[in-house]
Amino acid sequence: MTSKAANIAALHPARRAGSDKQNEKKRELALHTLSALAEVGFARINLRDIAARSGVSLGTIHYYFDDKTELLSYCVRLYKDDFIGRLAERIESASTLDDLLEQFSDALVRAVDEDAHTHRLWYDIRAQALFDEAFRPVVNDLEEQLTAIVGRFVEKVEALGGGGIFSPADPLSVYLMLDGWFRYCLQQRVAGDKRALTEWKRRLASLIRPH
Amino acid sequence: MTSKAANIAALHPARRAGSDKQNEKKRELALHTLSALAEVGFARINLRDIAARSGVSLGTIHYYFDDKTELLSYCVRLYKDDFIGRLAERIESASTLDDLLEQFSDALVRAVDEDAHTHRLWYDIRAQALFDEAFRPVVNDLEEQLTAIVGRFVEKVEALGGGGIFSPADPLSVYLMLDGWFRYCLQQRVAGDKRALTEWKRRLASLIRPH
Amino acid sequence: MTSKAANIAALHPARRAGSDKQNEKKRELALHTLSALAEVGFARINLRDIAARSGVSLGTIHYYFDDKTELLSYCVRLYKDDFIGRLAERIESASTLDDLLEQFSDALVRAVDEDAHTHRLWYDIRAQALFDEAFRPVVNDLEEQLTAIVGRFVEKVEALGGGGIFSPADPLSVYLMLDGWFRYCLQQRVAGDKRALTEWKRRLASLIRPH
């Protein structure tokens, strides 16, 4: 951290990482933002709506977040962290191959089915990152975490005697494939078609445990 | 067609499907738009810039396209059609397994390497379609075509005695996997990192022709 | 007519008053314009729509009319002349007081009831004339004609032995009163309420023939 940055942080308490109260407020604002975001997407979100939903004034948003990009990145990290965290829990808690498979598969399918609107954000911000550098750190970071968690899953599958086409040596490919299906099912789901989702669920089983 | 109806159509030529001259102009405008789009993406494109780049006035854009969405959809279809067309040619022209593999793989890798900026659009519009219905038809249509062309590739691989993990019975999975890698490499490429691309090229070979 | 104006007229045949073919075309265009106008009003009319409805190109409109104002004034004159003409016919053809009253009253009431949309134009252009000089000649001219026709009606009422509160010596007041009611009924009619119209019809009778 440069000395200038340090000074700015010192002057502007909301910037200080350690203040729990500020962070709590940031979290709260971000949660309201996520609910707005899930409805209209990045392209149409505006700070005034967010402020109204959060029950604060427009100025307050800028008091806690430097600009729109910072708020948005914060939001995506928040929800994706949460998603990854819950995925990890499920994986670790499973003790049989069947259970592991069920937990993992169920988590993905339910995410598409029930939280489709929120998960759209991931694909939205990932597309933005192709154009806007500011979004790249979040995307790269989260994508690494996703690859890691998928890797952990494949490892455990093998450890529990499972197999299939997934190679523990190549978690990236596994992640990319899963993410591809996830997004495809999401797309169909948003348009009102659940068949792809059903099909994917079937395949998830057969891929891991080829008959 | 009554003479009145004919005149109405004539009044706004962009609406008439058959006129070569107008279509030529639409194409030309779309090509300029694509170049702008490749630089800044959907989120930041604006019609004034497009008009300036195309060397026409703002009004002219609206003379040929009803609104921004229509122009943008037209553009994506144009470039993706072109990409698919060239991919199809390469696949059909190959007569040996090695050649087929080389052609296909080369087309994908070069697209990422050389036309990264343009190909970002595909992921951008696909994300938009998750929020905006207007973009869904184009996305669904193109995605079907992409799945079909991938299916054709896999078929031909098998016909020429190849194999690997790709199943001709499931072109969708193959497409999703390829698209996943494509996007991932694109992302790294745009950020200045070509390693993922090199790695993918290696894998493309080994996946089709397992050691 | 100045010599310059004469020359312009000579050079531009559509300007020549005597050309029947041109006038026929102007009339035709104006009739289409009136139908468009009746639907959307002056404030929202645009030449492209008019051209489309008329089955001609945009350029053609400007070939026959110098600018939008000229076209619009021409239209109002056309339809109001027609209205006044038919009113005059009815008045002249009546031979008894009852008939005269019935004819006159019926003409007004039906105009409001059946041609409300077209008659709105009159009040629209009259309001415009308060701001835009270009419209004043048409409005003044038509208003004089309307006063005259109303005067003729009142005269004939008296000649046939009628009376009431209307004084033949003051056609302007009579016209203003009738026009006031006409407009008021039109307003209610357009909003879907016919009660004012019914009431007016009743009063028209009683005013002329007080019990």
Place this chain on the structure above:
Amino acid sequence: MTSKAANIAALHPARRAGSDKQNEKKRELALHTLSALAEVGFARINLRDIAARSGVSLGTIHYYFDDKTELLSYCVRLYKDDFIGRLAERIESASTLDDLLEQFSDALVRAVDEDAHTHRLWYDIRAQALFDEAFRPVVNDLEEQLTAIVGRFVEKVEALGGGGIFSPADPLSVYLMLDGWFRYCLQQRVAGDKRALTEWKRRLASLIRPH
């Protein structure tokens, strides 16, 4: 009211009915708008000019008024309310027939003579209302008020022993007649001709106090 709802209202103060400061500002903006409107009329007014005249930015206009229509309706109501209010005062304050007549007549004549430009708005918006629903509530409301005030005048005339052709039982007809003359005089006045106005003044007297 929950604190959230309170905050939403607070966010956009223009929406809150009770805030004096905001209402003061709205009034101020509306007054500037009226002066612009009086010059050019509805058809040619634009928000940028209004902002410039008001000495505020374009954004500020939209901060206080949702859209152009809301601003315009607000303006018409403001000025017409004012006109009606002053008319009512004059009527109520008069204690003799002569005074009543003088007050009323003078108010109308001076309005035409001195505030012609502003009063044009009434006829303009009334014409707009024939085409655009959004303006109907204001127009109907004001017209009811005008009829009521005219009714009050006629009542008082009778109470003070006056008479003439005006019937207290039919305030609508009286209003329509007065409004008809008002508009006619306005029209002539705007075109530079005051004769109609003089004539009207003369008649106002004789109508109420027939020779």
Place this chain on the structure above:
DNA sequence: AATGAATGAGCCTTCATTCAT
């Protein structure tokens, strides 16, 4: 810590008009 007020650049879209053919 929070907010209300104000900003102004920027965007999409409309439309009368011009002109070469």
Place this chain on the structure above:
DNA sequence: GATGAATGAAGGCTCATTCAT
């Protein structure tokens, strides 16, 4: 006589951001 193409000024509206309090 008629048209298709192109224009460009103008307009309404949105929105992130700033700042005094």
